[in-house]
Amino acid sequence: MQLASRMSRLGTESAFEVLARAKALQAQGKSIVNLGIGSPDFRTPENIVEAGRKALANGYHFYTPAKGILELREAVAEDCWKYRHVRVDPNNVMIVPGGKPTMYFAISMFGEPGAEIMYPNPGFPIYESLIHYTGATPVPIELRESSGFSFSADEVLAKITPRTRMIVVNTPANPTGGVIRKAELDKLVAGLEKWPDVVVLSDEIYSRMLYDGEEHVSLYAYESIRDRVILLDGWSKTFSMTGWRLGYGVWPASLIAHAERLQINSTSCPSAPVQVAGIEALRGPQDAVAMMMKAFNERRQVIVKGLNEIPGISCVTPKGAFYAFPNITGTGIPSKQLEVKLLNEAGVAILSGTAFGAMGEGYLRFSYAASLDEIREALKRMKDCLATAGVPSR
Numbered sequence: 561m562q563l564a565s566r567m568s569r570l571g572t573e574s575a576f577e578v579l580a581r582a583k584a585l586q587a588q589g590k591s592i593v594n595l596g597i598g599s600p601d602f603r604t605p606e607n608i609v610e611a612g613r614k615a616l617a618n619g620y621h622f623y624t625p626a627k628g629i630l631e632l633r634e635a636v637a638e639d640c641w642k643y644r645h646v647r648v649d650p651n652n653v654m655i656v657p658g659g660k661p662t663m664y665f666a667i668s669m670f671g672e673p674g675a676e677i678m679y680p681n682p683g684f685p686i687y688e689s690l691i692h693y694t695g696a697t698p699v700p701i702e703l704r705e706s707s708g709f710s711f712s713a714d715e716v717l718a719k720i721t722p723r724t725r726m727i728v729v730n731t732p733a734n735p736t737g738g739v740i741r742k743a744e745l746d747k748l749v750a751g752l753e754k755w756p757d758v759v760v761l762s763d764e765i766y767s768r769m770l771y772d773g774e775e776h777v778s779l780y781a782y783e784s785i786r787d788r789v790i791l792l793d794g795w796s797k798t799f800s801m802t803g804w805r806l807g808y809g810v811w812p813a814s815l816i817a818h819a820e821r822l823q824i825n826s827t828s829c830p831s832a833p834v835q836v837a838g839i840e841a842l843r844g845p846q847d848a849v850a851m852m853m854k855a856f857n858e859r860r861q862v863i864v865k866g867l868n869e870i871p872g873i874s875c876v877t878p879k880g881a882f883y884a885f886p887n888i889t890g891t892g893i894p895s896k897q898l899e900v901k902l903l904n905e906a907g908v909a910i911l912s913g914t915a916f917g918a919m920g921e922g923y924l925r926f927s928y929a930a931s932l933d934e935i936r937e938a939l940k941r942m943k944d945c946l947a948t949a950g951v952p953s954r
């Protein structure tokens with residue numbers, strides 16, 4: 561067999577590999593605390609499950625329009641109005657199976673050899689993987705702990721060249737929990753006026769997961785660039801629906817037909833009963849979302865405090881999503897090595913910062929989408945493991 565050469569350029573999301581390794585260790589009888597995967601640990605709210613059940617009973621067994629059921633696209637448009645204060649034409653919304661397809665479609669629409677695509681580093685690993693896959697050159701936007709893992713718009717703008725096709729922005733962010741400051745977004749948008757051909761993929765999948773009174777600033781809300789912003793969001797995180805596979809993209813009018821064609825060439829359409837459940841998620845009661853966020857906030861405080869009490873570790877307080885991204889340079893242990901050590905010796909599954917790009921060296925990612933007991937146990941095991949390894953106390 562001769563595989564296409566692009567297959568050798570495709571990366572992965574190692575959260576799935578760590579999950580498999582953790583499950584294998586569990587199957588051998590080892591006790592594992594899993595803070596590795598970015599999946600909320602709550603069941604999907606019952607009203608949403610019931611809507612999905614009813615849809616199955618009521619005959620939603622067939623293809624839907626490729627862009628998704630109109631009522632769901634209308635519900636997405638209402639949602640954009642409610643949370644982003646932007647009027648969206650439901651015709652420009654495309655429902656997809658999860659957050660990832662919008663990413664895949666957008667990057668494959670613009671990536672090719674000779675093109676440059678900018679992406680956050682450390683950042684969700686699929687951006688860099690897909691950019692490489694298309695043959696385009698990935699240009700990292702470095703996110704630094706010293707600025708709360710926000711970015712400098714001046715730095716981003718300085719890296720744009722005539723070959724730049726797209727900039728990927730993710731706020732609130734995986735893996736850092738960082739939020740890009742409004743002042744930097746304002747500056748970026750103003751600077752983009754000089755580059756009218758540069759498209760923005762705005763990954764806002766954690767847009768409703770913010771703490772400490774932070775408000776989401778959507779790049780989609782800036783009118784001057786709206787005709788070239790692809791907005792990515794979905795149900796996975798907000799409604800704890802990672803296994804249902806439901807997401808959406810809001811596309812510029814000039815791109816929606818291309819996106820639809822990619823959908824027809826790949827998935828045809830998202831699952832029909834799942835789309836009906838998605839309508840209930842957006843239009844039904846939102847108290848379960850508030851309950852989950854309250855729990856995440858409590859866990860966030862426990863994990864950040866606990867991490868800061870471990871010798872060799874320091875952790876800034878994340879402002880969004882459900883990840884803590886502690887600096888581990890004080891341990892003297894490289895990130896990947898510490899990831900493996902914690903899993904094998906302490907039974908704690910977390911991810912090396914390098915799973916999110918080269919600039920994640922010196923960090924680990926903890927997903928605090930787990931119970932307080934599990935979080936406390938993971939912290940205790942980590943502290944003991946590092947003490948055994950001889951990491952000196954401060």
Ligand SMILES: Cc1ncc(COP(=O)(O)O)c(C=O)c1O
Nearest residue numbers: 598658659660684734765794796
């Ligand atoms: C930043 C970011 N975007 C997109 C996704 C993909 O979401 P989904 O699981 O709905 O495909 C994730 C999942 O972890 C994510 O962290």
